[in-house]
Amino acid sequence: MCLRKEYIMAKEVSPGVKALRQVVEDVYAEAREAKKQGKPVGWSSSKFPCELAAAFDLNVCYPENQAAGIAANRDGEIMCQAAEDLAFDNDICGYARISLAYAAGKRAAKKLDPETLEYVINPETEKPYTELVDINEIWAMPEGEEKEKRLAAIKPYRQMQMPMPDFVLCCNNICNCMTKWYENIARMHDIPLVMIDIPYNNTVEVDDTYVAYIRGQFDKAIEQLEKISGKKFDEKKFEDACANANRTAKAWLKVCDYLQYKPAPMSGFDLFNHMADVVTARGRLAAAEAFELLATELEENVKTGKSTLPFPEQYRVMFEGIPCWPKLPALFRPLKKNGVNVTAVVYAPAFGFVYNGMDEMVRAYCKAPNSVCIEQGVDWREGICRDNKVDGVLVHYNRSCKPWSGYMAEMQRRFTADLGIPCAGFDGDQADPRNFNEAQYETRVQGLVEAMEANRLAKE
Amino acid sequence: MNTLFEKFDQISKSPAAQLSAYKAQGKKAIGVLPYYAPEELVYAAGMVPFGMWGSNKKTISRAKEYCATFYCTIAQLAVEMLLDGTMDGLDGVITPTICDTLRPMSQNIRVSMSDKMPVIFLAHPQNRFDLNGLTFTVSQYTNIRKKLEEIAGKPITDDDIRAAIKVYNACHVQQRRFVKLAGEHPDVVTAVRRSAVLKAGWFMLKDEYCAMLKELNDKIEALPACDWPGTKVVVSGIIFDNPILLQIFDDYKIAIVADDVAHESRTFKTDIPDDADPMMALAKQFANRDHDVLLYDPQSSKNRRAEFVAQLVKDSGADGLVLFMQQFCDPEEMEYPYLKKELDAQGIPHIKLGIDQQMRDFGQARTALQAFADVLAVG
Numbered sequence A: 001m002c003l004r005k006e007y008i009m010a011k012e013v014s015p016g017v018k019a020l021r022q023v024v025e026d027v028y029a030e031a032r033e034a035k036k037q038g039k040p041v042g043w044s045s046s047k048f049p050c051e052l053a054a055a056f057d058l059n060v061c062y063p064e065n066q067a068a069g070i071a072a073n074r075d076g077e078i079m080c081q082a083a084e085d086l087a088f089d090n091d092i093c094g095y096a097r098i099s100l101a102y103a104a105g106k107r108a109a110k111k112l113d114p115e116t117l118e119y120v121i122n123p124e125t126e127k128p129y130t131e132l133v134d135i136n137e138i139w140a141m142p143e144g145e146e147k148e149k150r151l152a153a154i155k156p157y158r159q160m161q162m163p164m165p166d167f168v169l170c171c172n173n174i175c176n177c178m179t180k181w182y183e184n185i186a187r188m189h190d191i192p193l194v195m196i197d198i199p200y201n202n203t204v205e206v207d208d209t210y211v212a213y214i215r216g217q218f219d220k221a222i223e224q225l226e227k228i229s230g231k232k233f234d235e236k237k238f239e240d241a242c243a244n245a246n247r248t249a250k251a252w253l254k255v256c257d258y259l260q261y262k263p264a265p266m267s268g269f270d271l272f273n274h275m276a277d278v279v280t281a282r283g284r285l286a287a288a289e290a291f292e293l294l295a296t297e298l299e300e301n302v303k304t305g306k307s308t309l310p311f312p313e314q315y316r317v318m319f320e321g322i323p324c325w326p327k328l329p330a331l332f333r334p335l336k337k338n339g340v341n342v343t344a345v346v347y348a349p350a351f352g353f354v355y356n357g358m359d360e361m362v363r364a365y366c367k368a369p370n371s372v373c374i375e376q377g378v379d380w381r382e383g384i385c386r387d388n389k390v391d392g393v394l395v396h397y398n399r400s401c402k403p404w405s406g407y408m409a410e411m412q413r414r415f416t417a418d419l420g421i422p423c424a425g426f427d428g429d430q431a432d433p434r435n436f437n438e439a440q441y442e443t444r445v446q447g448l449v450e451a452m453e454a455n456r457l458a459k460e
Numbered sequence B: 001m002n003t004l005f006e007k008f009d010q011i012s013k014s015p016a017a018q019l020s021a022y023k024a025q026g027k028k029a030i031g032v033l034p035y036y037a038p039e040e041l042v043y044a045a046g047m048v049p050f051g052m053w054g055s056n057k058k059t060i061s062r063a064k065e066y067c068a069t070f071y072c073t074i075a076q077l078a079v080e081m082l083l084d085g086t087m088d089g090l091d092g093v094i095t096p097t098i099c100d101t102l103r104p105m106s107q108n109i110r111v112s113m114s115d116k117m118p119v120i121f122l123a124h125p126q127n128r129f130d131l132n133g134l135t136f137t138v139s140q141y142t143n144i145r146k147k148l149e150e151i152a153g154k155p156i157t158d159d160d161i162r163a164a165i166k167v168y169n170a171c172h173v174q175q176r177r178f179v180k181l182a183g184e185h186p187d188v189v190t191a192v193r194r195s196a197v198l199k200a201g202w203f204m205l206k207d208e209y210c211a212m213l214k215e216l217n218d219k220i221e222a223l224p225a226c227d228w229p230g231t232k233v234v235v236s237g238i239i240f241d242n243p244i245l246l247q248i249f250d251d252y253k254i255a256i257v258a259d260d261v262a263h264e265s266r267t268f269k270t271d272i273p274d275d276a277d278p279m280m281a282l283a284k285q286f287a288n289r290d291h292d293v294l295l296y297d298p299q300s301s302k303n304r305r306a307e308f309v310a311q312l313v314k315d316s317g318a319d320g321l322v323l324f325m326q327q328f329c330d331p332e333e334m335e336y337p338y339l340k341k342e343l344d345a346q347g348i349p350h351i352k353l354g355i356d357q358q359m360r361d362f363g364q365a366r367t368a369l370q371a372f373a374d375v376l377a378v379g
């Protein structure tokens, strides 16, 4: 799941969007700074209860967000390949592969000529080629010019500069792939792992037995975090983080709800970028404030009839799943060509959880994409499809994400039966560009547009 | 002894006939998907648990309505056999959800079987060790118990469960004994036979199976010691039960002296401990399951699973390890690099062979296994 820094479209960046970017930038910068000062830095799965770590003032980074960023910076393939060279199968989720390669010390760097230590330039792009390096080997080099140049050649964007972990926080609500992925990291670095296990749910209601089991784990996690941080659980900090997380969630939902306007005052694709804030910073006041600022801008757009969508909106669709980060322009192109705005993404309800008190917080963390039953999954999606008035659904069969893609076929049937809208699926991958077929995608979008058109004519 | 082998072979090859035979006796049957469902409760209810681990004979067709292509054949073929009527004789099915493939499959099965049979859901906890985890397991198992009672039309008493636990533990003893004896007598217990004997257990009531297996074990034990001219290996993976594939082992005189296979020893290596509360006993058995690609290891910074497998190779006197990697099985794939690392560090030769249940051409596997046998023979 999760996300990357910004969605590259030539457009004006509003103060709200700038603020959201800054929040994520700060998360990484503070983690780097903490590492420099010798404080423990953690790596956390996207839907681990961040409120717990916040109670100890611990700095945390998010490998899923990192992997999305690496993929969007076009280094997904080289990092996936690096993991495969470490014997991780190419079947494994692309985020996990990128993260495991990174954890093992692999980095994408600007290619250096070993003799001259100058960058080797690709004549086509006029930029240096990319090569894979191993940070452990570089760190082991004697001090001097070569070491400095090699360190400087590592790609400068923040996801390629994330500090190595001193502990890991794993919550498998989103997938069980997390469990072994984080165990592998713990093994590589010989560091403690805090595990919050959230078993898969077969009912819309979260049973009390789940709540009791997960609360019990919270208590254990707190003990572990006390050891890791050398601090006591700070009730006040915890409550602040909870309040912030709730405020962020509300503001996030508010932003998402602007997609209900027809035409929408923004491109729904933007939400994918803003997800980064929900994942990496939902417990921070700055994230809540940045979303609130964005909401005021969208309100203004509604009043003035403006939109961040760089083309007139003719059709509205739900985009199901995570986008293919390495292929964003290819993903966007046929949508733009056909006037299709994404006005619904399942992340809106899936991450917009508001709670009151510890038990409700537990229930909220039970409701992640991929941890809920099909009825809940359908309900979330059909809710936003109705509210945001979509004409069709574009389904990403994401090669990386088995738990997500595994019941989409049935969901598609339900969307069509319940909402009377067409659906089209395409094959892709959120992080490994080798699994996306642009020609197939274009054909499927075209097919969807034709079906939406036919549907519209039939209604008229 | 040959008659016994033939009987096991028949049963392993014809689960459908087994199912009909039990149904003809007026028994009810419950399908049990992998992994670690408490089938003791099915037995305790007086019903027949029926293992569902895919099939080597079917082709995925109707399951495509539910699954994309990138799911293991075990899960896809389970859906297939439920859809195409092969499993219509079942009175219910239990769907565990311990991996990312089984999560959505539990939903697909529940949806697609809504008119056919009750689908019983199971979510195991990963933090399964302390009272908190054990209590959760008990609550999940209690749901299953209730659903099974509805299907059986009668209550399952604690004593019923205690009796089932006895039968299962006794059966584990014979299963482990068989694995050991098979390793000592590969001349008689060929790889093909070994697999058939172990597989049959998934389609039989465990008391019947245990009795038959004990009879076989006694006979094997009475055989003169075998001076094996070939090589010896441990096999690892989710399942490898294709007779054509197994025949290759026999052709190249590769004996299987132990296994770390989910369909085989991973299931029966852990007994059900004593506990006044039989439900808690079952929960503790699950908690005690260890060294498993599917289960969380709280000492994850160590490499315990790989060390365990390497030790198994040493203890069993094997020359190397053959890992059968089910295609699209990310849990097993995720644990491979550290397994490889440990095996390499200990100088244990291994090969990894990708398989799935729709494989019909074993040419590559044959070549690889032959080459591996040669390496081991020289080593």
Ligand code: SF4
Pocket: A001, A064, A093, A094, A095, A096, A174, A175, A176, A177, A178, A370, A400, A401, A402, A403, A404, A430
């Ligand atoms: S398997 Fe799916 S949910 Fe899990 S990390 Fe990968 S993309 Fe995210």
Ligand code: SF4
Pocket: B034, B072, B073, B074, B075, B099, B100, B101, B102, B238, B294, B326, B328, B329, B330, B331, B332
């Ligand atoms: S083979 Fe692997 S992916 Fe398939 S059901 Fe078993 S554990 Fe899950």
